[in-house]
Amino acid sequence: xPVKNFKFQLFLISLLTLVSCSKETGVEERIxxxxxxxYKIIPTGTPQExxxxxxxxxxxxxxxxxxxxxxxxxxxxxxxxxxxxxxWVLMATTEIQDNAVIKHSISSTGRxx
Numbered sequence: 001x002p003v004k005n006f007k008f009q010l011f012l013i014s015l016l017t018l019v020s021c022s023k024e025t026g027v028e029e030r031i032x033x034x035x036x037x038x039y040k041i042i043p044t045g046t047p048q049e050x051x052x053x054x055x056x057x058x059x060x061x062x063x064x065x066x067x068x069x070x071x072x073x074x075x076x077x078x079x080x081x082x083x084x085x086x087x088w089v090l091m092a093t094t095e096i097q098d099n100a101v102i103k104h105s106i107s108s109t110g111r112x113x
Contacts, residue, residue: 027088031106038104046101069096084113
């Protein structure tokens with residue numbers, strides 16, 4: 001009987017860990033903010049070089065992926081009070097086609113235990 005109880009407790013701890021590391025409300029709000037902000041600063045049709053220069057104002061290490069031509073940049077680090085995630089990093093991929101911006105995508109990665 002103790003083995004079943006231990007397995008159940010382990011399951012509950014695992015479930016709690018997964019739930020607590022899910023995106024926080026603040027992270028989702030910042031994703032919405034940045035998506036809107038990027039389209040204001042760098043609208044669709046902006047030339048790649050101009051888009052890269054504007055993204056370098058946000059992230060000096062923004063770069064063009066040589067295989068795809070898309071631009072990758074880090075937008076923001078968000079501190080978290082949650083456990084097990086210490087903080088979240090928001091990243092942007094600015095998709096380029098025919099040397100012009102066609103789309104911005106925002107993703108987040110939690111730095112978790």
